[in-house]
Amino acid sequence: MWVRLIRSHGKIKMGKVIKVIPSVARKMIEDKRAIEYTDGFPVKKIKTDFFKPK
Amino acid sequence: MPTTGKVSGNLMLIYKDGVAIACTTDASFTLNNEQLEVTCKDNDGARQYILGGQDWNFTVGGIFQFDNVGIDDLTDMAIDKETATIRFGTDVVGDFFLEGDAIISTINITSPLNAPVTYTATLQGTGPITKGITT
Numbered sequence: 043m044w045v046r047l048i049r050s051h052g053k054i055k056m057g058k059v060i061k062v063i064p065s066v067a068r069k070m071i072e073d074k075r076a077i078e079y080t081d082g083f084p085v086k087k088i089k090t091d092f093f094k095p096k
Numbered sequence: 097m098p099t100t101g102k103v104s105g106n107l108m109l110i111y112k113d114g115v116a117i118a119c120t121t122d123a124s125f126t127l128n129n130e131q132l133e134v135t136c137k138d139n140d141g142a143r144q145y146i147l148g149g150q151d152w153n154f155t156v157g158g159i160f161q162f163d164n165v166g167i168d169d170l171t172d173m174a175i176d177k178e179t180a181t182i183r184f185g186t187d188v189v190g191d192f193f194l195e196g197d198a199i200i201s202t203i204n205i206t207s208p209l210n211a212p213v214t215y216t217a218t219l220q221g222t223g224p225i226t227k228g229i230t231t
Contacts, residue, residue, distance in 0.1 A: 043187050053168060054115070060165055064189055065231055066114035 043067035045076035098190030110156040110219075111183040112173075118165045120158035121214070125184050125194055127152040127225065152221040154184055154198060160205060160213035167205070170217050174200040182219050189230050196225040 045067050050056045059079050062070065070076035099107065109116045110123045130148035135141075160167050173180055177199065185193025198219035207213040 051115070053172075054165055058165075060118070061109065061116035061187060063111055063114045063183065063187055063230065067187075 044079040045070055046079040047076050049075040051075065097188075099186060099188050103186075107186045107188070108184065109186070110154055111185070112169060112180050114181075114183070115165055116187070117156055117158065117170070119161055120156055120166070122155070122157040122216070123184060124155045125152070126155075150225075152196065152225045153201070154182055154219040154221070155216065156219065157214065157216035160207075160215050167215050170200060170203060170215070174203045174217070179222060182221075185230060187230065191230050192227055193230055194225055194227055196221045197223050 043064050044059055044061050046059050047054060047056050047070075051060075051070070054060060067076070067078070071078060105123075108123060109120060111117070128151045130150070131145045132148045133143060134146050135143045156170075158166055162168070172178070179197050179199050181195065182198045183193050183195040185191060185195075198221050201218045201220040203215065203217040205213065205215045
């Protein structure tokens, strides 16, 4: 998961966008040390015929 | 949802204490099981083995960046002779990962002419390697 740090994390400065494992990300967000970062990443488009009328 | 089908190498990263090493171009995992030969005359020439010691390591390589997570941490780890928890896997819930404590046995930084500065590091496992599921 990508997160943006709102507190420094060790030597990693505040504001940096980093990739962390989900459990660490959840802990960081819960402790208000980071926020989830999703900007700038392409949304996966799903091509399917499932919802088309028969 | 766990990753399905063929997996892109871009998804599998090396994580140090839960934080991905940034801007990597290569990562690998190697495990060796020591073979102890126990062939005896009764085996009629067919060699027999049992497994002994187990040795594993991760290697990681990437583009050198002063202001990103990676080489800064790895060089500190190498110089200070630190042990860190290293994980090799994706950040997708449900995928399995390989994890263990490791030390840096070698680190190499190369700055060639007309090419980016790159680094490679070997993270030698110390203790058992474990396999788990990302939650």
